[in-house]
Amino acid sequence: MKVAPTEDETRRAGPSPRLELSGIRRSFDGREVVRGVSLSISTGEVLCLLGPSGCGKSTTLRIAAGVDRQDAGEVRLGGQVAASGATFVPPERRSVGLMFQDFALFPHLKVADNVAFGLKGGAAANGARIGELLERVGLSRFHDSWPHELSGGEQQRVALARALAPRPRVMLMDEPFSGLDNRLRDGIRDETLSLLKEEGTAVLLVTHEPDEAMRMADEIALMRDGRIVQSGAPYNIYTAPVDRAAAAFFSDINVVRGVSRGALTETPFGAFLTPGHADGAEVEIVIRPQHLGIDFDRDGRGPAATPQQGVAARARVLRARFTGRESLVEFRMETDGQVVKATVPNVFLPAAGTPLWLTLRRDRCFVFPASRGAGSGSGPSSI
Structure with a gap:
């Protein structure tokens, strides 16, 4: 019989990973596109799921978000089961932030209202949080602007502020910088990484660009044909490739x-x-x-x-x-x-x-x- 750990043993073991995937599998039309993927991300850590188009990385992210369901395996958030064979927590209850390459701002809402979209507090608390985030991304002067009045880089920063506003435990980012001009990309990446680290958010970043992964990740999981073939710190992945x-x-x-x-x-x-x-x-x-x-x-x-x-x-x-x-x-x-x-x-x-x-x-x-x-x-x- 397995004995449950004592409170003291649990405390010594440290906090659970913010996000943990175990043995995730997913098939479409009889073709398995995710094959036994396992990974974990701790508080303040950035894990980059890196691989060519079609390798299954975006499907893995969608399963972590709850917008798709795995055929097998388990998703845990903060040690609690979010998705398994018997359990499914819907996306809106997972305390997970989402960012995509098209920013997905609401064109009929002003910048401040976009940032406020996921907030559930009172007007005063929400207003303070909106002001804090817009200041941290350098967009305070655009509080009452419409999304179409902003540049691509500015829209991306609004999308980041909106995703961070509810203080999610986990941020899921699917190619969030691919739509940016090359001249802006490095600066926006660095600003985004700094803000995510300040918030202590656990980040799963999906990209097909090795330079982006090397620049942003604490750990890289290299994915190919639905499997993670190698994982580790960027330096180790680069200097000791598996094949x-x-x-x-x-x-x-x-x-x-x-x-x-x-x-x-x-x-x-x-x-x-x-x-x-x-x-x-x-x-x-x-x-x-x-x-x-x-x-x-x-x-x-x-x-x-x-x-x-x-x-x-x-x-x-x-x-x-x-x-x-x-x-x-x-x-x-x-x-x-x-x-x-x-x-x-x-x-x-x-x-x-x-x-x-x-x-x-x-x-x-x-x-x-x-x-x-x-x-x-x-x-x-x-x-």
């Missing part, structure tokens, strides 16, 4: 293929240690463009080999472009004709055909089993 597809989701990659023999794989950059791969197994060494180094040709002699970089490989420039903060240089390897990309800070525009030597940071490379499909492969080996 080649995870690495490629965050940046361009170069892939050098080879065959592991005796736990070594020969490449144009020398031999790589590939422990854990069977003898004769095909492997892929994944290198991000920023981790390729460039050195000038010295009468056909490259830079000396080092344990960190291995040997240099000769290549010729195909094209070079300046992208604003860095230069992107494409090369064709002389050994096997493969095209690889390198990025260089500032302006570096060598002419097409220029022979150069490429080196790489071995500690920044990943080794995976050769892909059989877009998402195949296990975790990276050490190099």
